[in-house]
């Protein structure tokens with residue numbers, strides 16, 4: 567390979583980088599001005615509906631050869647850095663650092679945020695309610711293992727609203743200090759991860775004891791301190807705790823994903839591509855659920871999710887967690903929800919937020 571051929575191309579890249587840098591800083595200056603206007607009006611800095619629109623637009627306008635999703639990743643970080651000039655938002659998540667929850671924080675907010683690792687889902691809600699954090703990110707559902715009951719229960723009680731959702735692929739790896747299973751007597755992971763890798767573990771290591779621990783990152787930390795322990799976690803945890811991968815992608819479902827909700831005190835405006843989450847309940851009578859949901863069909867509002875959860879201690883049998891397409895302020899959604907509320911014994915609007923893409 568001749569360096570002579572590379573030199574002029576690299577000079578072109580240097581010149582383009584200088585232009586990109588100047589443009590990025592011009593953008594950042596305008597964001598700072600936006601920040602001043604917001605500060606004067608006491609308006610929220612993080613505006614998920616606006617960020618969703620920006621990301622949507624860059625993907626639509628993208629002429630290539632860069633991939634739309636890669637361009638979105640770049641612009642998410644650009645907005646994150648611009649936003650941090652206005653205010654660095656603090657986001658609570660289920661820690662410790664290195665978990666998929668932390669990854670979900672970065673996917674929603676970019677990296678120019680202050681992460682606040684919490685020991686439980688309850689604490690994430692508390693931090694956002696008390697204002698210690700501006701937002702919280704909590705796991706809501708896994709594609710293999712189903713809903714996270716504690717999150718659903720806390721959504722019922724909280725004063726916070728959902729202002730975003732993030733879905734991330736969850737790929738588990740088996741890791742140890744030496745990168746082999748020689749001398750390993752125990753495999754540790756969060757109970758969800760053990761369940762998601764159950765068939766693989768039965769096939770490959772049926773005789774090694776399994777232990778559920780508080781988080782996958784905790785399992786990785788234990789493995790880093792004890793050569794007889796192997797952990798199951800994401801690859802980020804292997805880097806963080808200086809472990810070697812024994813086997814990658816060991817989850818039974820190759821399409822395994824976890825959906826997270828972003829919760830906060832913010833009530834989002836409409837982005838044009840939104841989803842609204844509700845919790846409902848009806849008296850336990852024949853046809854009651856059918857009647858409850860009839861206003862959605864009547865006003866042409868699509869239901870995208872319907873989840874039921876026993877009410878426990880309540881006066882009703884079940885709570886229904888329902889997602890519908892559109893923003894609660896959209897005309898037809900507003901009409902459907904008003905009628906639906908009249909049919910419901912319990913009604914709580916959890917929030918409207920941009921649909922994840």
Ligand SMILES: O=C(O)C(=O)C[C@]1(C(=O)O)C=C[C@@H](O)C=C1
Pocket residue numbers: 597600601611612613614616617620644645646648649652
């Ligand atoms: O448009 C705004 O409200 C901004 O503050 C600018 C900006 C951006 O960088 O584009 C930054 C933060 C907001 O969450 C949304 C967008």
